[in-house]
Amino acid sequence: MPPLQSYSITDKGLQRPNNEDCYLSTPDLNLWLVADGMGGHEAGEVASAITRDTISEQVEQGNTLEQAILMAHTNVMQAIESGQGGEGMGSTVVALHNSGTDYDIAWVGDSRAYVWSITAEGGQLDQLTTDHSYVQMLLESGSIAAEEMETHPEKNVITQCIGSFDNPNIQVDTLNNKWRPNQWILLCSDGLTDELSNQEIAEALCHASSIEDAGDKLIAAALDHGGKDNVTVQLIASPQQHNIPRTTLMQSPWIILALLAAFGLIAALAWWL
Structure with missing residues (x-):
């Protein structure tokens, strides 16, 4: 089976001096990921790079995404202890591993995965991941309604991340899905979802002529909405792509x-x- 078609793009945004996001696109390994570092200059980008490199090495050795992310967590904590990067650095991650007829997704934090299903009428966007965030916890407990999440003052507080000594035993969430015809998987950092609603993401995808055009449109829309954070987008196309007359x-x-x-x-x- 030939490698999947994919497109990756990142931008530091309009207000940050550096880019603490990073991504991995390795079609030969059937592996893609987005990592969003935190901790400031010369710290966040270190944590996200360690996360990216560790997961790549672990998957190449035959380990699962969950095992790879847990090893990345250990490696980031060890880097902090050895004086690499900075105290308090960490990273979120969302990763996809393709197995031919199906795919696995694993994540920690609030970087997200969506599936975009192309139809004759346009398409349908479904969020696959659930954020590890304070507002998500409030929603699940019934303390707030879904419409309050976007305006909550602590919407950007995450409940776990790679490299956190406050939570040495992180929980990696995973899912497995079958590929369907004419699907794109979208992986992104919160620099996209903080600026665009799911409806706005869907509208950009609906008007895209290709995955490259879709990625460029999403980045441009995030910047047009303020670009307050680094923003990274990856799109991975299903191996089953057929022409659909719009x-x-x-x-x-x-x-x-x-x-x-x-x-x-x-x-x-x-x-x-």
Whole structure:
């Protein structure tokens, strides 16, 4: 089976002096990931790079994503203890490993994975991951409603990350799904989801002509909305890609009915006048 088609892009944003995000795109290993470092200059980028490199090495050795992420957690903590990077540094991660007919996703923190299913009418966006965040915990406990999450003052507080000594036994969440025809998997840092709602992400994807165009559109939209954080986007296409004729405006029965009604109104007005 040929390597999956993919596209990766990152930007430091408009307000940060450096980029603490990083990504890995290794089609030959069937491995992709986004890591969002934290801890400031010469710390966050160190943590995310250790996370990326460790997971790549571990998967190449035949370990699962979960095992690879747990090893990355250990390596970041050891780096802190040896004086590499800085105290308090850490990283989130979301990773995808392709197995041919299906794929595994694993994550820690609030970097996300979505699936975009292309249809004749446009497409459907579904969030695959659940954030390890304080507002998610409040939502699950019933303390806040879903619509309050985006405006909550502590929306960016995460409950676990790679390299945290406060939580040495992190819980790696995982999922396994079958590939479906005409799907794209989107991996991203919170620099995207803090700026764009799921609806806005879906709209950008709906207007994209390719995964490259989709990635560029998402980055541009995040920057247009303020670009307050580093932003990283990866898109991985399903191995089952088929041409789907998109419904044009004139092919839609609702548009045709609306146009007929409009023409009828114009004719009636012309007759009346």
